[in-house]
Amino acid sequence: MTATYRLQLHAGFTFADAERVVPYVSRLGVTHLYLSPVLQATAGSMHGYDVVDHGRVNEELGGQAGLERLAATAREHGLGLVVDVVPNHMALAAPLYLNGPLWHVLAEGPGSPYATWFDVDWDALDGKLGLPLLWDTLEATFEAGRLVLAEHDGRQVLRHEDHVFPVAEGTEGDDVREVLARQHYVLAGWREKDRVLNYRRFFDIEGLVGVRVEDPDVFEATHRVLLDLNHRGVLEGFRIDHPDGLADPEGYLRALRRASRVGTAVWVEKILEPSEHLPTGWMCDGTTGYDALRAITAALVDPTTASLLEESWRGVGGAADFEAVVEEAKREVVGSVLVPERDRLVRRAAEFADGVDTGRLTDAVTELLVAADVYRAYARPGRPAEGEAVEVLRHARDRAAAARPDLSDVLDRLLDVAAKPSPSAPAECDFATRLQQTWGPVMAKSVEDTAFYRWHLLTALNEVGGDPTLVGTAGPELLHLWATEQQSRWPLGMTTLSTHDTKRSEDVRARLLALAGDAESWALCTEAFAEAAEEQGVDAVTAHLLWQTLAGVGDISGDRLTTYLTKAVREAKQHTAWIDGDPDYEQRVLALGEEARTQGRLRALVDTALDHNRGAVRALVLGQKLLQLTVPGVPDTYQGCELVNLALVDPDNRHAVDYDARERRLDALRGEDARPADLDDEKLLLTHRTLLLRKELRHCFGDTGSYHPVVSSTRHAVGFTRGEEVAVLVTRAPARLEAGGGWGDHAVTLPAGLWRDELTETLHEGGAVRCDEAFATMPVALLRRVHI
Numbered sequence: 001m002t003a004t005y006r007l008q009l010h011a012g013f014t015f016a017d018a019e020r021v022v023p024y025v026s027r028l029g030v031t032h033l034y035l036s037p038v039l040q041a042t043a044g045s046m047h048g049y050d051v052v053d054h055g056r057v058n059e060e061l062g063g064q065a066g067l068e069r070l071a072a073t074a075r076e077h078g079l080g081l082v083v084d085v086v087p088n089h090m091a092l093a094a095p096l097y098l099n100g101p102l103w104h105v106l107a108e109g110p111g112s113p114y115a116t117w118f119d120v121d122w123d124a125l126d127g128k129l130g131l132p133l134l135w136d137t138l139e140a141t142f143e144a145g146r147l148v149l150a151e152h153d154g155r156q157v158l159r160h161e162d163h164v165f166p167v168a169e170g171t172e173g174d175d176v177r178e179v180l181a182r183q184h185y186v187l188a189g190w191r192e193k194d195r196v197l198n199y200r201r202f203f204d205i206e207g208l209v210g211v212r213v214e215d216p217d218v219f220e221a222t223h224r225v226l227l228d229l230n231h232r233g234v235l236e237g238f239r240i241d242h243p244d245g246l247a248d249p250e251g252y253l254r255a256l257r258r259a260s261r262v263g264t265a266v267w268v269e270k271i272l273e274p275s276e277h278l279p280t281g282w283m284c285d286g287t288t289g290y291d292a293l294r295a296i297t298a299a300l301v302d303p304t305t306a307s308l309l310e311e312s313w314r315g316v317g318g319a320a321d322f323e324a325v326v327e328e329a330k331r332e333v334v335g336s337v338l339v340p341e342r343d344r345l346v347r348r349a350a351e352f353a354d355g356v357d358t359g360r361l362t363d364a365v366t367e368l369l370v371a372a373d374v375y376r377a378y379a380r381p382g383r384p385a386e387g388e389a390v391e392v393l394r395h396a397r398d399r400a401a402a403a404r405p406d407l408s409d410v411l412d413r414l415l416d417v418a419a420k421p422s423p424s425a426p427a428e429c430d431f432a433t434r435l436q437q438t439w440g441p442v443m444a445k446s447v448e449d450t451a452f453y454r455w456h457l458l459t460a461l462n463e464v465g466g467d468p469t470l471v472g473t474a475g476p477e478l479l480h481l482w483a484t485e486q487q488s489r490w491p492l493g494m495t496t497l498s499t500h501d502t503k504r505s506e507d508v509r510a511r512l513l514a515l516a517g518d519a520e521s522w523a524l525c526t527e528a529f530a531e532a533a534e535e536q537g538v539d540a541v542t543a544h545l546l547w548q549t550l551a552g553v554g555d556i557s558g559d560r561l562t563t564y565l566t567k568a569v570r571e572a573k574q575h576t577a578w579i580d581g582d583p584d585y586e587q588r589v590l591a592l593g594e595e596a597r598t599q600g601r602l603r604a605l606v607d608t609a610l611d612h613n614r615g616a617v618r619a620l621v622l623g624q625k626l627l628q629l630t631v632p633g634v635p636d637t638y639q640g641c642e643l644v645n646l647a648l649v650d651p652d653n654r655h656a657v658d659y660d661a662r663e664r665r666l667d668a669l670r671g672e673d674a675r676p677a678d679l680d681d682e683k684l685l686l687t688h689r690t691l692l693l694r695k696e697l698r699h700c701f702g703d704t705g706s707y708h709p710v711v712s713s714t715r716h717a718v719g720f721t722r723g724e725e726v727a728v729l730v731t732r733a734p735a736r737l738e739a740g741g742g743w744g745d746h747a748v749t750l751p752a753g754l755w756r757d758e759l760t761e762t763l764h765e766g767g768a769v770r771c772d773e774a775f776a777t778m779p780v781a782l783l784r785r786v787h788i
Contacts, residue, residue, distance in 0.1 A: 001031050001032055001080070001236075001237070001265055001492070001634055002030070002031045002634065002691070002694040002695050002698055002701065002702075003029065003030040003031055003032070003629070003634060003635050003636070003637070003691050003694055003695075004030055004031075004032045004033070004034040004082055004494070004634060004635075004636045004637070005025050005028065005030045005032070005033055005034060005636070005637050005639070006034045006035075006036075006499070006500075006636055006637065006638045006639055007021075007033060007034065007035055007036065007639050008036050008046075008047070008500060008639055008654050009035055009036045009037075009038065009048060009058075009061050010044075010045065010046045010047070010048070010060070010061075011044060011060045011061075012656070013656070014060070014061045014062045014066065015061050015062035015066035015067050015069065015070040016062055016066060016069075016070075018033065018035070018070050019069060019070045019073045019074075020659075021659045022070075022073050022074050022077050022079060023077055024659055024662065024663040024666065025077075025079065026074075026077035026078055026079055027663075027666060027670075027688075028637075028642060028666065028687065028688055028691060029687075029688055029689075029690075029691025029692045029694070029695060030079070030637065030691055031078070031079060031080065031695065032079060032080045032081065032082050032236065032237065033070075033074055033079055033080075033081050033082065034082040034083075034084075034237075034239065034636060035081060035082065035083045035084065036048045036084050036500070037049055037051065037058075037083070037084045037085070037086050037241075038057050038058055038061060038067055038083050038084075039051050039053065039054055039056070039057060039058060039086070039225065039226070040052055040053035040054075040055075040056050040057070040058045040059065041058055041060075041091065042091050042093045042098070043060070044060075045060075046651065046654060047500065047650075047654070048084070048086075049086050049089075049208075049241065050090075050091035050093060050207070050208065051086050051089075051090050051091060052090065052091045052093065052098045052099040053098070053099070053100065054090075054221065054222040054223070054224070054225060055221075055224070055225060056225065057225065064225075064229075067229070067234065068234055071233075071234040071235075080236035080237070081234065081235050081236060081237075082235070082236060082237035082238065082239060082265065083226070083235050083237070083238060083239070084238075084239045084241060085223075085226060085238045085239065085240050085241060086241045086242075087211065087213045087219075087222065087223075087240065087241070087243075087246065087252065088202060088210065088211060088213070088241065088242045088243075088245035088246060089201075089202040089208040089209060089210050089211055089245070090102065090118075090208070090209055090211055091207060091208060091209075092131075092206065092207050092208065092209045093207050094161075094162035094163045094164070095162065095163065095164040096163065096164060096165065096166075097152065097153075097164060097166070101114040101117045101118075102114070102117075102118065102209065103166055105117070105118060105120075105129065105184075106129065106165060106166050106183075106184060106185050107166035107167075107168050107169075107184070108168065108184065109127060109128065109129070109168075109184030109185075110122050110127050110184075116212060116215050116217070116218060117211060117212060117215075117218050117221075118199060118209055118210065118211060118212065119199060119200035119209075119210035119211070119212050119247075120198060120199045120200075121198045121199070121344050121347070122198075123347070124198035124344070124347065125186055125196065125198055127184070128183075128184055128185055128186050129184060129185045129186070129198065129199065130185070130186045130188065130193075130195075130196030130197050130198045130199070131165075131185050131186065131187050131188070131196070132188045132189060132190050132191075132192050132193035132196050132197050132206060133160070133163055133187065133188075133190065133206070134146075134147075134160060134187055134188060134189045134190065135161070135189070135190070136189050137188070137189045137191075137192070138187055138188055138189065140189075141160065141187075141189070142176070142177060146160055146161065147159070147160045147176055147180070147187070148160075148176060149167075149173075149174070149176050149179060150164075152164055155167065156172045156179075158176065158179065158180060158183075158187075160187070165183070165185065165187070166183075167179060167183065168182065168183055168184060171183065190206070193206060193339075193340060194339040194340060194343070197340040198340070198344070200341070200434075200437065201340075201341075201441075202242070202245065203441045203444055203445055204337045204338060204441065204445060210245065210437075212247065213246060213247075213252060214246065214247040214248045214251060214252065214381065216255070219252070219255055223256070223259065226238070227259050227260065230260050230261050230264055231260075231261050233261075235264075236263075236264060236265065237264055237265030237266065237267070238256065238260070238264065238265070238266050238267075239266075239267050239268075239269065239288060239494075240252075240253070240256075240266065240267065240268045240269060240284070241269050242269055242440070243268045243269065243270060244270065244271075244375045244376045244436075244437075244439075244440035245437055245440060245441075246437075247381050247433050247437065248380050248381050248433075249268070249282065249378070250279065250281050250282055250283075250378065250380060251380060251381075253266065253268070253282050253283045253284050254283050256283075257283040257284075265285050265492070265634075266283070266284040266285055267284060267285055267286055267287060267288050267493065267494045268282065268284050268286075268287055268288065269287070269288045270287045270288070270290075270375075271290055271375055271443075271444075271464060271465045272287065272290070272291045272465060273373060273374050273375075273465075274294065274467050276374055277485075277489075278489075278490065278493075279378045279388070280489070281378075285490065285492040285493060285494075285634075286486075286490035286492060286493020286494060286633065287490070287493055287494065288494045288496060288499070288636075289493065289494040289495045289496030289499075289633065289636065290463070290464050290465030290466075290496065291465060291482065291486075292482070292486070292493075292494075292495035292496060292628065292631060292633060293463060293464075293465065293466070293495075293496055293497055293502075293628075294463070294465055294466050294467060294482075295478055295479045295481075295482035295483065295631075296479060296495075296497070296624050296627045296628055296631070297460070297461065297463070297466065297470070297474075297509065297513070297624070298467075298470055298474045298475065298476075298478040298479060299474075299475070299476045299478065299479035299627065299718055299732065300474075300513055300620055300623060300624055300627075300718075300730075300732055300733075301458075301461070301470060301471060301474035301513060301516070302474075302513075302516065302517040302732075302733035302735070302736055303471060303472050303473065303474050303475065304733070304736060305471075305516055305517055305518075305519050305522070305736075306471040306472035307472075308519040308522060308523065309457055309458055309471055309516060309522065310457065310471070310472075312522060312523055312526040312544075313456065313457040313544065315526065315527075315530070316526060316530050316540035316541055316543065316544045317539065317540055317541050318455070318456065318457060318541055318544065319454070319455065322451070322455055322457075322468050322469050325451045325454055325455050326446060326447055326451045327370060329445075329446035329447070329450035329451045329454070330369070330370040330442055330446040331366075331370055332446070332450070332573065333442055333445045333446045333450065334366050334369045334370060334442060335366070337445055338369075338438065338441055338442060338445065341434075341438045341441065342362070342365055342366060342369065342438070343362075344434060345365045345369075345431060345434055345435060345438065346358065346361050346362050346365050348427045348428075348430050348431040348434065349361045349364075349365060349414060349417075349427075349431055351427035352413075352417060352425060352427050352428050352431070353410065353413050353414070356410055356413075360407065360410055361410065363404065363407055363410075364400070364404075364407045364410040364411050364414055365414070367400035367401075367403055367404050367407060367411065368396055368397070368400050368411065368414060368418075368435065369435075369438060369439065369442050370400070370403070370442070371395075371396040371397070371398075371399035371400040371403070372396050372439040372442060372443065373395075373396075373399075373443075374392060374439070374443070375439060375440040375443050375444075376436040376437070376439045376440055377389040377392040377393050377396075377418075377436050377439070378392075378436075379393070379418070379419065379432060379436065381429060381432070381433045382421060382423045382429045382432075383423075384419065384420040384421075385418070385419040385420065389419075390419055393415060393418050393419050394415065394419075397411050397412070397414070397415040414431075417431055417432060418431065418432045418435050419432075448464055448503075449571050450571060450572065450573060451468075452468070452503060452571075453545075453568050453569075453571040453572035454541070454572050454574065455468055456541060456544045456545045456548065457471065458471055458512065458513075458516050458548075459503075459504070459512060459545065459548045459549070459552070460504070460508075460509040460510075460512035460513050460516070460552075462503055462504075463502060463503055463504070463509070464499075464501055464502060464503065471516075475715070476709070476715070476718040476732065479627070479631070479718070480709045480720070483631045483632050483707050483720065484707060486631070486632040486633055486707075487632035487705070487706065487707045490632075490633070491632050491633070491702065491703035491705070492633065492634055492702070492703060493632075493633045493634070494633060494634050494635075494636050495628050495629075495631055495632075495633035495634065495635045495636065496628070496635070496636045496638070497624060497625065497628045497638075497641070498638040498641045498645065498647075498653070499636075499638055500638070500650060500653060500654060501650070502649070502653065503648075503649045504552060504647070504648055504649070505638075505641065505645045505646060505647040505648075505653060506621075506624060506625070506628075506641060506645070507621050507641075507644045507645050507646055508552035508553055508646050508647065508648065509552070509624075510617060510620040510621045510624055511551060511552050511554075511610065511617050511620075511621075511646075512548055512551060512552045513620050514613045514616035514617040514619075514620050514734065514735060515551055515609055515610070515613055515616075517613070517616060517733055517734065517735030517736055518609065518612065518613050518616070518735045521608070521609035521612060521613065522609075524605055524609070525547045525551070525605050525606060525609055526544060526547070528547075528601065528602060528605050529543040529544065529546060529547040529596070529602060530543055530544070532592060532595070532596070532602055533546075533592060536588050536591060536592045536595075537585075537588050538585075538588050538589050538592050539575065542568075542569060542572075542575070542589055543592065545568060546565070546589075546592065546593055546596060547596065547602070547606060549561075549564065549565075549568075549648070550593075550596055550597065550603075550606050551606050551609065551610060552646065552648075553646045553647075553648060554610075554646050556597060556646075558594060558597065560648070560652055561590075561593050561594070561597055562590055562593070563651070563652065564648045564649065564652060565586075565589055565590055565593050566586060566590070567649065569585070569586060569589055570586075613735055615734060615738060615779075616734040616735040616738070617679075618679055618682070618779060619730075619731040619734035619779035619780070620734065621644060621679060621683060622679075622682060622683060622686055622730075622778065622779060622780045623730035623731055623732070623779065623780050624730075625683060625686055625687060626686055626690065626728060626730055626780045626782060627728070627730060629686075629687065629690040629691065629694070630690060630694075630701070630720075630722060630726070630728045630782070631707070631720075632701075632705070632707055635691075635694075637687065638653075639657050640657035640658075640662070642662065642683065642684050642687040642688070643662060643665070643680045643683055643684055644679055644680050644683055662684070665680065665681060665684055666684060666688060669681060669684060669685050669688065670688075682778065685759065686759060686780065686782070689758045689759060689782065690758075690782055693726065693758055693782065693784065697723065697725055697726060697784075699723060700722045700723030700724070700725050700726045701722055701723070701726075705722055705723045706721070706722065706723055707720055707721070707722060708720060708721045710727060710728075710729065710748050710749065710750065711748065711749040712746070712747075712748045712749070712771075713746045713747050713748070714743070714746035714771065715732060715733070716731060716732050716733055716734075716736075716737045716743070716746070716771075717729060717730075717731065717732065717746065717748050717771050717774075717775075718730050718731075718732045719748055719781075721751065724751070724785065725784060725785040726782075726783065726784060726785070727750055727751070727755060727781075727783040727785075728780075728781070728782060728783070729748060729774055729775070729780065729781040729783070730779070730780045730781075731775060731779040731780065734779065742772065743770070743771040743772040743775065744772075745770070746770070746771045747768040747769055747770050747771060748768075748769055748771060748774060749767065749768055749769070750764065750766045750767065750769055750783065751766050751785075752766040752767065753766045753785050753786070754766070754785070754786040754788065755783040755784065755785055755786065756783065756784050756786050757774075757781050757782060757783055758782045758783070758784050759777075759778055759780070759781065759782050760776075760777040760778055760781075762776070762777065763786070764783065
């Protein structure tokens with residue numbers, strides 16, 4: 001395996017559609033297709049993470065026969081299949097009988113053989129499962145006649161709109177209120193979730209219920225089909241979605257490795273903070289690459305404009321401290337979004353923290369959740385925490401105690417249990433496990449889904465696993481440090497620039513990094529948009545996001561921009577929200593966006609800034625792609641990103657890809673005298689030739705390869721060698737380089753020998769190579785040693 005290509009599957013792009021693009025993807029140079037989840041999801045799912053049946057391959061995609069045909073066609077073209085796996089949750093979606101195990105639990109309650117499948121706090125509602133799925137309160141629903149008795153599959157059921165709920169055997173009747181009172185579930189309005197929701201969710205999504213995959217029987221049942229396909233050679237690798245949500249990620253990965261065919265690749269969608277490392281005990285090949293994305297971005301940011309960017313941000317009223325923004329968001333999330341999760345922890349704590357009143361326990365649990373600055377500690381269920389896990393827990397306790405010294409004694413007790421739960425005390429074990437499982441949702445909802453929509457100093461840095469504070473401290477040293485560790489610890493870990501979860505595609509970020517190096521253009525756009533925002537009653541902070549969005553995405557339809565801006569201002573939760581928002585404010589934002597999107601002064605300013613920085617954009621689009629394809633790891637290309645792809649957060653990044661156009665471009669570039677006609681061609685050519693080189697020189701890039709920085713007389717040239725036969729050079733801070741008059745006499749030092757640039761066919765002698773020669777045709781160089 002040398003490289004993957006991600007495909008998003010849904011009813012509009014099925015296994016058959018994927019089969020048709022196999023020849024093109026094979027020619028592009030990857031070795032594996034990387035598929036979004038393939039098990040049966042809810043009808044019309046555009047992503048596949050809402051699984052309802054682990055026992056069959058998604059019929060909307062073509063079923064198991066369609067998947068096997070795709071695998072056969074892929075093999076004929078030298079490709080294997082990797083698939084996304086969703087072990088953390090299942091869909092709780094209408095009609096509920098589509099999820100057989102959950103339907104059984106609703107019908108039989110804690111006594112159901114499937115009760116162990118789902119992470120439910122049965123004690124919270126006296127042995128019932130809380131379902132806050134009604135449009136209104138239960139009483140209002142009764143009065144409106146929206147909850148009725150009906151029949152399904154020869155049995156009596158309760159029906160509410162699209163939802164169908166089972167009626168337990170022996171509890172049938174003619175009065176809907178009486179029948180409901182006898183069931184193993186409690187129905188309530190969606191606004192009452194804080195009171196009745198007693199199952200673990202995926203983040204804050206009521207429609208995704210947590211699965212207890214740590215139970216061996218549940219693991220076997222939910223993975224049987226995938227593992228059978230794996231052992232029959234249909235699937236060669238697994239990407240594990242959200243392992244932080246699992247009770248025991250380490251145990252899960254060990255079970256998966258043991259159950260899989262030897263040689264199966266396994267990656268985890270693990271978001272690592274800048275100072276964090278993937279636990280070495282995890283039996284996998286590495287992460288899905290957000291840490292690589294952060295390191296590559298760090299190498300290309302120009303820190304010399306940091307003061308100007310910060311001045312512009314403060315000038316529009318932006319917050320001075322990102323960590324303060326995050327803490328505020330965490331408190332809001334814990335206090336309003338994740339209340340059921342917090343309260344479950346409080347209930348467990350009350351069982352072992354004798355004499356502590358509920359109010360103090362609630363405050364202490366809140367502080368522990370807010371204090372977390374990683375997605376979880378890695379203590380295993382029912383066992384004492386060890387090593388780094390202990391330090392993570394202690395660090396959280398210390399931060400919490402600093403914020404609330406009056407709670408130190410309670411926090412000490414909670415830390416004792418979190419770090420060393422008694423195996424014979426179920427409440428302690430549950431608290432220790434659930435605390436870790438809740439940290440991830442707190443981090444994701446407060447950082448990715450709130451703070452990133454409030455902090456717009458340089459939005460190119462607001463990325464999953466990214467560091468928005470990196471502006472003034474960025475440099476190639478951060479890339480070299482990450483790459484050296486990656487080669488040593490996780491040489492087959494995935495590297496990425498764009499995914500279905502990134503906030504902006506790689507090329508949107510590249511355009512913004514280019515503009516961030518041009519202080520004058522940045523200041524002009526900031527000031528103009530702030531003035532226009534004031535005239536229309538929009539805050540300048542939102543306007544700062546708007547102009548960066550338009551600069552990053554370029555030409556965009558009104559519908560696309562409306563969808564994005566609506567999501568952005570609602571996620572920020574400052575002027576409006578998803579629930580009980582302010583439609584008048586939203587309309588003012590959309591009106592400003594429409595004005596700036598179309599012809600006029602604002603549009604002209606953004607277009608002029610981009611025009612002035614066309615060369616810098618080119619350098620950064622190509623530079624970050626070449627880095628991603630050549631640093632240690634297995635590079636993934638997200639669908640369509642072999643060409644310039646200007647997409648925003650989902651659903652924008654899941655748009656249809658024109659593979660016919662890409663195939664024509666690739667065919668034209670494969671000719672002997674072909675020359676790239678534009679930046680799209682250049683990116684495609686770079687991607688294609690780098691992927692082919694990786695396949696040919698696997699020993700330079702795999703686990704036996706090496707990584708060494710190239711010596712350069714200028715910080716504008718960044719490079720490294722892979723093995724003894726490949727050298728990579730890219731241009732850094734290109735706007736400042738151009739403003740300073742170009743390369744001058746600067747040079748990079750290559751190992752001895754003759755080197756050929758695979759992108760331009762230029763030859764260079766080893767030793768000191770002038771930068772103006774190395775970058776004479778393109779702002780990047782992919783050098784291969786020539787053996788004479």
